[in-house]
Amino acid sequence: MKFWSVRIGSILAAVGFCFLLDVLARTNLGSYGQRILVLIGIYITLAVSLNLINGITGQFSIGHAAFYQVGAYLAGYMSLRYLVQQHHAVPAIPWLIGMMMLGAAGAAIAGLIVGLPSLRLRGDYLAIVTLGFGEIIRIIVQNTKELGGSYALDKIPKIQPIWLVWLLAIICVATCRNLIKTARGLTFLAVREDEVASSAMGVNVTRVKVTAFVIGSAFAGAAGALLAHYEGLITPTTFAMDVSFIILTMVVLGGTGSITGSIVAALFLTYLQEYLRGLKAANGADLAISGNLVVAGLLATIIAVVAIKRLMESHWGTPTKRGLIYVAIIVVAVIGTRFIAMPLHAVKTLAQMSVPAGQLRMVIFAVTLVVLMLLRPQGIFGHHEFSWSWLQRLFGKKGPTAGVAS
Amino acid sequence: MDLVPHLLAGLEFNFQTLPEQLVNGLFLGAIYALIALGYTMVYGVLRLINFAHGEVYMLGAYVALFMSYWLGYTPQGSKETSSIVNLLMMLVASMVVCAIVGVLIERFAYRPMRGHSRIASLITAIGVSLFLQYGGALFLPSSPPPSINEKINPFRGSTHLTLKAPDQSLKQQIELLKPEATRAQAEFDAYLQSHAGASEFDPGPEGKPLKDAANKAQTKLGNAEREYATSGVGITIRYGELIIFCTSVVLMLVLTYLVMFTKAGRAMRAVSHDFDSASLMGVDVNKIITYTFIIGSALAGAGAMMNATFKGTGLTTFFGLLPGVKAFVAAVLGGIGNIPGAVLGGLLMGMAETVVIWMGQSQYSDAIAFVVLIVVLLVKPGGLLGSNKVEKV
Numbered sequence: 001m002k003f004w005s006v007r008i009g010s011i012l013a014a015v016g017f018c019f020l021l022d023v024l025a026r027t028n029l030g031s032y033g034q035r036i037l038v039l040i041g042i043y044i045t046l047a048v049s050l051n052l053i054n055g056i057t058g059q060f061s062i063g064h065a066a067f068y069q070v071g072a073y074l075a076g077y078m079s080l081r082y083l084v085q086q087h088h089a090v091p092a093i094p095w096l097i098g099m100m101m102l103g104a105a106g107a108a109i110a111g112l113i114v115g116l117p118s119l120r121l122r123g124d125y126l127a128i129v130t131l132g133f134g135e136i137i138r139i140i141v142q143n144t145k146e147l148g149g150s151y152a153l154d155k156i157p158k159i160q161p162i163w164l165v166w167l168l169a170i171i172c173v174a175t176c177r178n179l180i181k182t183a184r185g186l187t188f189l190a191v192r193e194d195e196v197a198s199s200a201m202g203v204n205v206t207r208v209k210v211t212a213f214v215i216g217s218a219f220a221g222a223a224g225a226l227l228a229h230y231e232g233l234i235t236p237t238t239f240a241m242d243v244s245f246i247i248l249t250m251v252v253l254g255g256t257g258s259i260t261g262s263i264v265a266a267l268f269l270t271y272l273q274e275y276l277r278g279l280k281a282a283n284g285a286d287l288a289i290s291g292n293l294v295v296a297g298l299l300a301t302i303i304a305v306v307a308i309k310r311l312m313e314s315h316w317g318t319p320t321k322r323g324l325i326y327v328a329i330i331v332v333a334v335i336g337t338r339f340i341a342m343p344l345h346a347v348k349t350l351a352q353m354s355v356p357a358g359q360l361r362m363v364i365f366a367v368t369l370v371v372l373m374l375l376r377p378q379g380i381f382g383h384h385e386f387s388w389s390w391l392q393r394l395f396g397k398k399g400p401t402a403g404v405a406s
Numbered sequence: 407m408d409l410v411p412h413l414l415a416g417l418e419f420n421f422q423t424l425p426e427q428l429v430n431g432l433f434l435g436a437i438y439a440l441i442a443l444g445y446t447m448v449y450g451v452l453r454l455i456n457f458a459h460g461e462v463y464m465l466g467a468y469v470a471l472f473m474s475y476w477l478g479y480t481p482q483g484s485k486e487t488s489s490i491v492n493l494l495m496m497l498v499a500s501m502v503v504c505a506i507v508g509v510l511i512e513r514f515a516y517r518p519m520r521g522h523s524r525i526a527s528l529i530t531a532i533g534v535s536l537f538l539q540y541g542g543a544l545f546l547p548s549s550p551p552p553s554i555n556e557k558i559n560p561f562r563g564s565t566h567l568t569l570k571a572p573d574q575s576l577k578q579q580i581e582l583l584k585p586e587a588t589r590a591q592a593e594f595d596a597y598l599q600s601h602a603g604a605s606e607f608d609p610g611p612e613g614k615p616l617k618d619a620a621n622k623a624q625t626k627l628g629n630a631e632r633e634y635a636t637s638g639v640g641i642t643i644r645y646g647e648l649i650i651f652c653t654s655v656v657l658m659l660v661l662t663y664l665v666m667f668t669k670a671g672r673a674m675r676a677v678s679h680d681f682d683s684a685s686l687m688g689v690d691v692n693k694i695i696t697y698t699f700i701i702g703s704a705l706a707g708a709g710a711m712m713n714a715t716f717k718g719t720g721l722t723t724f725f726g727l728l729p730g731v732k733a734f735v736a737a738v739l740g741g742i743g744n745i746p747g748a749v750l751g752g753l754l755m756g757m758a759e760t761v762v763i764w765m766g767q768s769q770y771s772d773a774i775a776f777v778v779l780i781v782v783l784l785v786k787p788g789g790l791l792g793s794n795k796v797e798k799v
Contacts, residue, residue, distance in 0.1 A: 060525050120783070120784065123525060123528070124455045124525075124528050125787070127455075127528060128455065128779065129779065129780055131731075132731075132779050132780060133776070133780070135772070136773050136777065139769070139772060139773040142769070143769045242536075245536060248529075294544060298541075353544075355544050359544060360544075362536060363541045363544065366535075366536035367533070367537060369532065370515060370534060370537065373519060373526050373527075373530040373533065374518055374530070377519075377522050
């Protein structure tokens with residue numbers, strides 16, 4: 001009885017949360033804020049679904065944008081072709097849900113096709129194949145006239161329910177979280193840890209890998225369908241290689257294998273992207289940063305990373321003491337950027353250069369990836385998940401000891 | 407939306423242009439082979455896909471660009487002639503700077519990651535690659551597309567080799583048609599001369615048949631000449647591309663010498679064979695890895711300089727992305743870790759690409775690399791010359 005009440009209660013809470021968010025967003029936020037909210041929801045879906053493949057099953061895929069693209073183009077094309085033709089006779093929301101399913105199915109088939117080579121390939125080879133697959137899809141779309149070619153698939157009927165985007169994100173999180181709590185889900189973790197050993201223990205490695213690819217890509221496809229109907233216009237560059245890398249950065253930053261980490265990283269990085277793009281200078285134009293400040297920032301990052309790395313390896317003092325010094329180093333680096341920038345101002349070409357803040361976003365992602373790998377390769381959360389018992393322990397209460405965490 | 411007919415619809419098979427395209431492919435493949443050597447050597451010693459290798463290649467092209475500016479061949483420059491010394495200076499500058507960049511990347515990004523998992527190294531490599539692409543875009547010129555001034559290249563001409571002589575009977579036909587065409591044109595011209603009111607476009611009622619006859623004869627002659635020209639099989643070779651090919655071959659021979667007949671080369675082969683045992687036997691592994699990066703990056707720099715100079719493509723910071731991926735595919739195709747394999751794979755990749763263009767599908771010439779990659783990995787993961795040993799966990 002308690003089991004069912006908890007289940008039904010949490011489902012109702014999730015749906016209620018989505019509708020509340022929708023109402024709040026529509027009343028309080030402008031179209032810009034709503035768009036950011038939608039993008040955050042979509043990126044959470046993408047990051048968590050990639051985490052299922054990369055982090056939980058351990059199959060390194062860096063072509064997630066391909067599945068996103070398959071879903072978006074499939075749903076967008078069908079809507080353009082049939083919904084517009086029937087003069088919107090079908091109610092919008094059920095149609096959109098149908099399109100999400102269609103996009104998910106299409107992407108799942110694509111995921112199956114990519115998942116099959118993963119049976120023979122490992123690690124870096126698989127990464128290259130997924131990257132290549134993404135590029136093949138993009139080139140095919142670019143050369144298909146029906147899909148708008150290299151211009152855009154335009155005039156897709158706009159259906160913009162914010163709640164559905166977030167409901168998809170919650171379903172995706174719930175699916176992945178519940179999956180790894182089941183006995184079947186443990187086989188996914190087993191494959192990640194040791195393929196040969198798990199196969200010796202009777203795990204059907206083939207099936208696990210392909211299932212991970214199919215589920216992960218299906219969610220990406222559904223997210224693509226939502227994006228197509230939210231924006232009303234999609235181009236092949238919306239799904240270029242850098243989108244795959246952005247999703248990868250989210251997963252890696254959060255911690256490969258940690259769903260909580262992926263959610264937090266997706267939230268933070270999506271907001272950061274839009275924040276950088278939306279930064280305005282005092283005169284209302286897009287904010288531009290002078291070249292010497294950019295170089296100074298890079299130098300300060302390098303110095304801080306080297307200092308932290310040295311300290312980490314020295315095992316000096318207690319963890320708390322070291323933590324405080326890390327924070328101090330970061331603060332000094334942030335303040336020091338200004339001071340390093342001053343002598344660099346003498347270099348004319350740098351001082352005269354102005355870099356729009358929006359252009360820095362991929363540079364920041366790249367630096368994040370490298371710095372993260374150097375200092376904390378397991379990501380911020382490692383394999384840890386958010387849980388109530390963890391919260392209780394944080395506040396000094398002695399909660400139940402963690403079960404099969406990670 | 408039906409994919410297969412869609413793909414097959416535009417295929418053309420004109421066998422008279424095939425030899426020329428294959429030779430072009432060979433020249434293109436020489437560049438891919440140079441880049442692929444860097445991938446394959448680094449993979450051999452470190453078991454790491456050096457994602458940033460394409461970006462090293464990109465930087466090499468920029469170094470060549472700046473060197474050409476320094477030599478006075480700016481877009482507004484007035485220098486008209488050039489000599490081979492300028493080209494050699496550019497080549498050396500590219501190779502040196504690329505070698506330095508390669509060593510720096512290895513020292514500061516890859517070496518700290520050596521104890522960690524291979525995926526962590528791979529993510530670092532991706533990060534470095536993205537950083538050089540997007541960070542470079544902030545500082546390096548890309549718009550309007552800068553390209554190396556073609557005046558710096560003294561080898562701009564081309565030569566035509568005839569493989570099969572054109573049909574002689576067609577030649578006679580042309581000889582027969584020529585007087586007819588000249589006569590009709592002359593008649594029409596005479597008519598225009600004698601009638602003051604008539605112009606070429608409005609010849610008047612009497613001139614009209616004359617004009618038609620002249621046009622008809624000209625068209626016939628033109629058709630015959632075109633048929634004559636396409637009946638033979640020939641290859642047009644640009645000197646620049648020939649130089650790319652020859653230089654690449656020379657560099658590969660130097661590489662063979664370095665790897666096969668020097669002490670460091672032997673150490674490199676030992677590290678590639680078994681990393682741990684080699685270090686136990688007293689090989690300074692770090693030094694050998696640095697050495698590998700120097701050679702691999704310098705080869706990429708040479709390829710970049712030659713490609714940017716002799717082909718004159720515009721530069722952006724994404725200049726190295728596709729060549730890098732294609733060269734990686736070439737390395738996999740030949741068997742990654744295998745040096746002759748990389749050369750073979752590079753040449754085959756270049757030819758595969760031009761064959762796709764030859765079939766009239768130039769928009770898919772970038773996709774063929776990925777198709778080849780997937781097919782190779784599925785059918786023969788060891789590559790053409792590589793070992794067939796399946797990698798154990």
